[in-house]
Amino acid sequence: MTDDSWQPPAILLTVDLVILTLKDSRLQILLVERGTEPFRGALALPGGFLHDAQEPIETAAKRELLEESGLDAETFHLEHLGVYGTPGRDPRGRVVSVAHLAITPRLPEPTAGTDAADAYWHPVDTILSSDVELAFDHHRILTDGVERARAKLEYSTLATAFCGPSFTLAELQQVYEAVWDVRLDPRNFYRKVQGTDGFVVPDGLTRKMETGRPARLFRPGPGKILHPAMIRTVESAATQGSTR
Amino acid sequence: MTDDSWQPPAILLTVDLVILTLKDSRLQILLVERGTEPFRGALALPGGFLHDAQEPIETAAKRELLEESGLDAETFHLEHLGVYGTPGRDPRGRVVSVAHLAITPRLPEPTAGTDAADAYWHPVDTILSSDVELAFDHHRILTDGVERARAKLEYSTLATAFCGPSFTLAELQQVYEAVWDVRLDPRNFYRKVQGTDGFVVPDGLTRKMETGRPARLFRPGPGKILHPAMIRTVESAATQGSTR
DNA sequence: GTAATAGTGTCTATGAGACAATATCCG
DNA sequence: CGGATATTGTCTCATAGACACTATTAC
Numbered sequence: 001m002t003d004d005s006w007q008p009p010a011i012l013l014t015v016d017l018v019i020l021t022l023k024d025s026r027l028q029i030l031l032v033e034r035g036t037e038p039f040r041g042a043l044a045l046p047g048g049f050l051h052d053a054q055e056p057i058e059t060a061a062k063r064e065l066l067e068e069s070g071l072d073a074e075t076f077h078l079e080h081l082g083v084y085g086t087p088g089r090d091p092r093g094r095v096v097s098v099a100h101l102a103i104t105p106r107l108p109e110p111t112a113g114t115d116a117a118d119a120y121w122h123p124v125d126t127i128l129s130s131d132v133e134l135a136f137d138h139h140r141i142l143t144d145g146v147e148r149a150r151a152k153l154e155y156s157t158l159a160t161a162f163c164g165p166s167f168t169l170a171e172l173q174q175v176y177e178a179v180w181d182v183r184l185d186p187r188n189f190y191r192k193v194q195g196t197d198g199f200v201v202p203d204g205l206t207r208k209m210e211t212g213r214p215a216r217l218f219r220p221g222p223g224k225i226l227h228p229a230m231i232r233t234v235e236s237a238a239t240q241g242s243t244r
Numbered sequence: 245m246t247d248d249s250w251q252p253p254a255i256l257l258t259v260d261l262v263i264l265t266l267k268d269s270r271l272q273i274l275l276v277e278r279g280t281e282p283f284r285g286a287l288a289l290p291g292g293f294l295h296d297a298q299e300p301i302e303t304a305a306k307r308e309l310l311e312e313s314g315l316d317a318e319t320f321h322l323e324h325l326g327v328y329g330t331p332g333r334d335p336r337g338r339v340v341s342v343a344h345l346a347i348t349p350r351l352p353e354p355t356a357g358t359d360a361a362d363a364y365w366h367p368v369d370t371i372l373s374s375d376v377e378l379a380f381d382h383h384r385i386l387t388d389g390v391e392r393a394r395a396k397l398e399y400s401t402l403a404t405a406f407c408g409p410s411f412t413l414a415e416l417q418q419v420y421e422a423v424w425d426v427r428l429d430p431r432n433f434y435r436k437v438q439g440t441d442g443f444v445v446p447d448g449l450t451r452k453m454e455t456g457r458p459a460r461l462f463r464p465g466p467g468k469i470l471h472p473a474m475i476r477t478v479e480s481a482a483t484q485g486s487t488r
Numbered sequence: 489g490t491a492a493t494a495g496t497g498t499c500t501a502t503g504a505g506a507c508a509a510t511a512t513c514c515g
Numbered sequence: 516c517g518g519a520t521a522t523t524g525t526c527t528c529a530t531a532g533a534c535a536c537t538a539t540t541a542c
Contacts, residue, residue: 008293010254013329013340049252053338057329083327083342085257085301094297096257098327155399170494188532190495195530212493213539229473231531414521432505434522439503450513456520457512472503 011085012095015061016047016138018081018145019069019102022162026123027149027178029142030069031134033118038091039135043127045142046119047097061100068119069104077103077161081145089137097136101145103161125181150179155229157199160220168207168215169193172200180232192230198223255329256339259305260291260382262325262389263313263346265365266406271393271422272365273386274313275378279362282335283379287371289386290363291341305344312363313348321347321405325389333381341380345389347405369425394423399473401443404464412451412459413437416444424476436474442467 019030031043046068050060061078065071078100085096124146127134134142152158153176160167162175173189176182193199200218208214263274275287290312294304305322309315322344329340368390371378378386396402397420404411406419417433420426437443444462452458 008256008258009295009297009299011257011294011297011340012252013255014252050255051253053253053255054331055253056331057327057340080326082324083301085342087298087300096255096301098329168494185532185534186493187495187497187534192531206494209493209540211491211541213495213541215494228530412521429505429507430520431507431522431524436504453513453520455514455518457514457522459521475504 009094012093013050013057014047014095014097015050015057015064016045016084016097016099016141017061017064017068017102018045018099018142019065019071019104020124020145020149020162021104021106021121022175022178023106023121025174025178026125027146028121029124029127030119031122031127032068034135035118042133042135043122043138044135045099045138057098061098061102065102071104075105077101077158081141081148084137084141086137097141099141099145101148103149103158105162105164150232153179153230154232155226157220157224157226160200163220166203166205166217166219168217169200170215172218176230182233196223196226196228197221199226253338256334256337257294257301258291258339258341259294259301259308260289260328260341260343260385261305261308261312261346262289262343262386263309263315263348264368264389264393264406265348265350266419266422267350267365269418269422271368271390273368273371274363275366275371276312277362278379286377286379287366287382288379289343289382301342305342305346309346315348319349321345321402325385325392328381328385330381341385343385343389345392347393347402349406349408394476397423397474398476399470401464401468401470404444407464410447410449410461410463412461413444414459416462420474426477440467440470440472441465443470 017030021028021030030046032046034040034042034044047064048060050057051063055063058078065076065078079102081099081101083096083098085094087094089095089097124142126132127142128139128146133139149158159172159175159179162179163171169190170186172193173184173186176189177184198221201221203217203219205217206214207217261274265272265274274290276290278284278286278288291308292304294301295307299307302322309320309322323346325343325345327340327342329338331338333339333341368386370376371386372383372390377383393402403416403419403423406423407415413434414430416437417428417430420433421428442465445465447461447463449461450458451461
């Protein structure tokens, strides 16, 4: 079927990162402005080629995360998102991108003094609903990443990755509300989270609020899977809001 | 940071397939015996290199599926599973594999007269519990694929992909029982499936059984997401069986 | 005290699971 | 009719969601 002279084609491999965080109670994504062709000047996901043929893919992803956002590798959730290799997606040739999803707690402030000084947070809904063109097929990758994050909030403890090492349940609730764009009842949310094995563990401390009773602080629990799962109501926040 | 002479490294890309089906009421996987080095003689997932630099990845996956199993592309569920690119996983150099998960209905009989005449179905539990060494990191890919299938039965209509174009609910139940290794109550299963929007639609016909009342036939419904989801009890079938 | 937010209790509707009962085929 | 399997009905328990209520801070 294949003659002896045939050789497998060589491919260029990139990693791209969908880096999400919660900022101003909104889901936001880190985007960089491209300084080189192709798509010079356009917004793009952080990412780049493997350094060399020996570099593991996950290492490249962590490296890009650090370079482009100045974020320390250990404080992050990082997972494989998908592969985007449609011929023609990159004018430089056959470039296959391994996309990753990263979730980070809210950070001091973006990215001054790093390699990519042009990296900034953008509200996800703004990017997705506006006419802003992202480079390559990054719009699609972003959409997939956000959908992955939404889905994983249901059945995993991913939400805690949006929070710092210690957080109140109200803060955790804000993660769900921002990512899903819904409003939740704080009282039911409280009982639900507490009643789910391994989701969060109290660390004994409390945090003073500007006003009102201080809230207990929690740390991420040992569990990774929520059992039972959080239920994502199909109804949107806009609908719920207008009904009130 | 990067000097002008730097060039991104070239990579070799393969696709590998975890092809699952239901045979003899057991979850089975299609494996081939490798005819060439490396790992000559070992069992491996069907797969291979991209044909050329222009071939889309999904096309390559469908091509391998057809070549190695003789299966027509349209009757299948095929989805991206993951990327396996650890340096050293392939002695031929830096080879990155894009793994896919394929689900097929039970087939006439495997693969006589095709390219890979050495492809056969193997029970998944046998492969996973035995000392059989699969080539490369295919054991890991298989594990991930099975876990993906198990998870997706919960919240998607993937189970129908194991069935033919028309099936009884008892057959659909067997899919869950085999993949999850549990026993389900046919009566509760019946109501559950019927009550879940878009899962199955009756096609009006019935199938005669060897004995007993004929069963209504159903086709896959328009829905892809189960709402509410099927619940996978943590308890194993062995435990349940001994309790009876 | 009031205001504000954290956390608890209680009721109701819905769905899962156990399992009795009925329906429809074969012989 | 009896035997087997499909399909329906009913009951009980667990959990989601609505929402009244109590607790603890700042002022």
